[in-house]
Amino acid sequence: MLNKPCASSLNAADLYDWDELVQEDRVHRLIYTDPAIFQAELTNIWGAVWVYLGHESQIPGNNDFITTRLGLRPIILIRDADGKIRALFNRCTHRGTTLARKESGNAHMFTCPYHGWSYLSTGKLRAVPWPDGYACDFKDGRFNLAQVPRVDSYRGFVFGTLNPDAPALVEYLGGITTPIDEWLDRNPGGKVEVCEANRLKYKGNWKLAYDNSGDGYHVVFSHRSLLEMENRLADDANKGMSYYRGSPDAKPMYMRYTGNGHHFKDKRPNIAKRAGGLWAVEGAAPGSEHAEASLRRRFGPSADDILDLAGSEPVNINVFPNLSLLGNHIQVFDPVSVDETNVTWYATRIVDADGTLGEALDEINALRMRTQEQFPNFGEVDDLANFEEIQRGLACLEDEWIYMHRGLGIPGRVKIDDKGQVTAPATDEAFMREYIKEWKRLMQASPKLVVKRDP
């Protein structure tokens, strides 16, 4: 008897003994190398939970769209003719070709280059050529574009899920909304705009990046060249992530796992809490001295607060599975294959929605562009080189385990509060242990994903 075709022919829950693969202190190399696990993730992770799709500032006007991916599914993220944000499958219902071939644009309708079928920006089928050649009348809506059934935005961050049983977005985000709010609200008016990106990729599994996203243990080793570079001319060698030197676990910074795979590294307590405190530890950038002198001349004492906006906010806010807010960046991970991942560092610019910056806006934004180029150029590339070398090292089949036990088993070190949030010192691996437990739970589930065809 033939199996009925269904979206995913694999039931991830049956693939492995997941408790064997993901243990309290270690995980099996297979979770990074097995194509069957990657395939199962396309349903159980990149479909079953809320996945970050884009920022509202990338589609500011009605009918603006960008093309992106949900897992490997090509998506048109569009603000339709009525202003509603939708994630349409970039896939003609007729014979499957993509409709939008550009990375961004504005369109009130999409016409398929193959047979001319056309769709409105709501996803509704508009017309087919020579419809009298079809027995059906196209009125029942089953030839509308498939679209992501649940698309929602949290303060400009647009997420989508194919899972009708997923909680509401705000509930999914849970405690991570607090650091997100703080990250946004440090900018005048609480808004930022995406403005181009440093776009990178590495030949390694996507979870290697998420494992790194709150990692405090690696900084002085992986980023030694960056720390040396940004402190080479400084009178006070306190620039950038210098606070990881010495005894990082004795410093006031901490990590916190907030639930559903999300976690947060707060380095703000390391920095002097005064206007200008963040700017004081920012590494030198093109135009730094000119901009500082100009802003001080024009704005006097309030120049310090303005300059802090070009400084790199010392937090790592990580939203499972694919979004990080760190410094001033929106960082997005997109899986390409089991051993290839895109990492895009979107820069942000201040919108000054409440007008507090006035004439300082353009000058501080220009400086913020230059400070944002620093880490992708001089830091991230070294992380990605290490991730690629992990993927190579994992070809040692018989060397099975990846260890995540730093901080585990030391009495009193890891604290759990009454909301279930887990707090630990900066170099601990607690966040990895917690998020991978959630990953395991998701891989053991049997989500029933759907698409929507009725706009």
Next chain:
Amino acid sequence: MQTLDDPSLVSHYVTDAFYCELMEAFSDWQRDDRAILDSHERELFRALIEREARLLDALEFDAWLAMYAPQCIYWVPAVPGGGDPRRQVAISFDDRRRMEDRVYRLRTGYAWSQAPISRTVRMAANVEVFAAATPARRMVRSNFLISEFRPDGVRFLSGWCGHRLVEQGGRWEIEVRQVNLIDCDQNLRNPSIIL
């Protein structure tokens, strides 16, 4: 002797006026009505472009930096056409000090993305010379193909450059080098060499 205004130490020249002038100079400059066809000039600038390529292949960074004017820019746009570096990030937008930062980092021995160091051979061709806004300056267009060998094989970085050069004391120095990768807006693997 390094003074307080030494661009290797402090960055005073990257001002709004500087950005505006830069974007103006790099817009609509490859025009037939500005083309300089004199073979002596074309040869002079072709030799300069080729020398720069050789110095970078040989990792002779001090000699490479010495080809640049004190107040210089190494600019790798993130969008075809260059975009507006005041409002958008570039892949790289280095002033003199950041160019020296870049060289410094590569020399620390701890830049893992260049461990081992890439082996490169740069081809530069299609060199064309154009008049610039002032007589002591020239705009030079060239195409490039960088073959880069890293442990897992050879890959190619392609694009075109716009150089702005200025004549100072009898020699031509590079004021601005704009490096336009054909895939600048795509996800790049390990962009860690000086292009």
